[in-house]
Amino acid sequence: MVEKVEEIVALLSDLNDVNGVRDMAEQRLAEGDAAFVADLGVALFRTYGAAQRPIWQYRSVFDSVFRLLTVAADAEHLGHALRLIGTVASGDRKMARYAASLLASSRPASDLTRAFAGGQVHAGGLEELRACLVHELVLRGEAVGDLQGIAQWATSRHRGHHPLSWLPLHRSSIEQSPDLPSYSVHGSSYSLPFGPFDTGAGPAPAGDGETASAVETTTPSAAAEMARAVANWAEESNGRIEARTFALSAAGGSIAKLLSVLDLDCLAPEGQRSAPSAFACAPPQVWQVLFAAASTGGAYNNGLHGAYGRLEAWKSMAGLSGAPQTATFADVERHIHDHRWFTFSATTKWFEQVAWDIAVAALSPDGRSLAVLAATDTD
Structure with a gap:
């Protein structure tokens, strides 16, 4: 089985079965190599993601890699997940929304403060991820105002232009039981x-x-x-x-x-x-x-x-x-x-x-x- 990122990406379109690639990514993550999984995701996206109709092999493998890092990776590997999310979501806000839902449903809110570190250095995709994460956490009953880093970002003046800033940072009495997905x-x-x-x-x-x-x-x-x-x-x-x-x-x-x-x-x-x-x-x-x-x-x-x-x-x-x-x-x-x-x-x-x-x-x-x-x- 080919195990170098460049070779995997180059041969992907010739595969009739991508289960081996997905299994390998899971195995590498289980061994603690989140950097490899993130590198694979970034390379796949840059090679195939811009196509109007990406090949099925890419869609299958990329979603698996994306879920691996956002749902299954250990907290210390979150930086690699954010690197992949930032790369993808900078040109696709839908992926930022998806990533926020995955992260908020799968990780303690305290872990996610890392996504808000670094001020404005991560523009584009990660800024949209942050905006979505705030309200994904609110929906889950998290007191975001008590989470250092998240609260500072969520109440900062630069957020005023964002559509989601219209919403409060707490759950209304009308939002009693939102149906939220599990991943x-x-x-x-x-x-x-x-x-x-x-x-x-x-x-x-x-x-x-x-x-x-x-x-x-x-x-x-x-x-x-x-x-x-x-x-x-x-x-x-x-x-x-x-x-x-x-x-x-x-x-x-x-x-x-x-x-x-x-x-x-x-x-x-x-x-x-x-x-x-x-x-x-x-x-x-x-x-x-x-x-x-x-x-x-x-x-x-x-x-x-x-x-x-x-x-x-x-x-x-x-x-x-x-x-x-x-x-x-x-x-x-x-x-x-x-x-x-x-x-x-x-x-x-x-x-x-x-x-x-x-x-x-x-x-x-x-x-x-x-x-x-x-x-x-x-x-």
């Missing part, structure tokens, strides 16, 4: 808390009076904001999304009946095989579903991972609650708590009814505005 060298697992489904809060109250009439008020910017958590389903998989807002003529009445007369595509009469049912729910249940949709993705993609999944879930709830796009996180949180939230369910041809279905609605405090988000995806 091993050879795979990963995570839950899919999608529906449409009964959240356990029971059917929505029937309400009083006649069903209100509705006038659609959807704007392109509002629809895009509401759909942020599920946009990756449509952009990178086979998903469909419906995001719409309505002004209601009166408050009260049955939410289920109102939904049935809104001319929603997802409840189109010609495809509907059952009347919609609506269930009252609390903001944490809605956030959990939207976070899973954003962070783990749909049928054919891997999502945005934890940090950006957190951001997009909050931005979708901000849109659904009618908060201005310039609102602070605290303002958005208040808007969310002021609204009444529902999931709804119906057997229609619009929903794929495979594993990826979402249907939520938000009713304004005065009962005169309703926002609806539905999404579905299939393999």
Whole structure:
């Protein structure tokens, strides 16, 4: 078996089976040679990573090497993992997000302070890794403000321009139980808390009076904001999304009946095989579903991972609650708590009814505005 990095890289495209290369990398790491594994990863990336459609041998071996260093390597080898991550993520922010999820799920937070050492010397990939790591740790309940090095970086003035800086450095009460993946060298697992489904809060109250009439008020910017958590389903998989807002003529009445007369595509009469049912729910249940949709993705993609999944879930709830796009996180949180939230369910041809279905609605405090988000995806 060839064991020099240059020779392995040169011969990779001729291999019909790459298990030997992966096994060798695991063996070298077990022997403590993390430098070799990092060198192999860097060489593979520089040789094959820039291709528009990298060869399958590269994809298989590189992901194995990347996981080895981020998940399995000892703490003293973290520097080699950061060297590989910095090389790759400097040109691919998705890899920074992926690496942050791998690291945060597999290592104590105290070990990860090393990723924040060195001030601004590591620009590009490692700066994005740091931003993502902060919020991956927050999602896991870590008090990042108490972790020297991480806290200093996370509260520094230069971070203000980063999209993730909008988020707080602590977990909100709405983020009660985020579904986070677990990783091993050879795979990963995570839950899919999608529906449409009964959240356990029971059917929505029937309400009083006649069903209100509705006038659609959807704007392109509002629809895009509401759909942020599920946009990756449509952009990178086979998903469909419906995001719409309505002004209601009166408050009260049955939410289920109102939904049935809104001319929603997802409840189109010609495809509907059952009347919609609506269930009252609390903001944490809605956030959990939207976070899973954003962070783990749909049928054919891997999502945005934890940090950006957190951001997009909050931005979708901000849109659904009618908060201005310039609102602070605290303002958005208040808007969310002021609204009444529902999931709804119906057997229609619009929903794929495979594993990826979402249907939520938000009713304004005065009962005169309703926002609806539905999404579905299939393999």
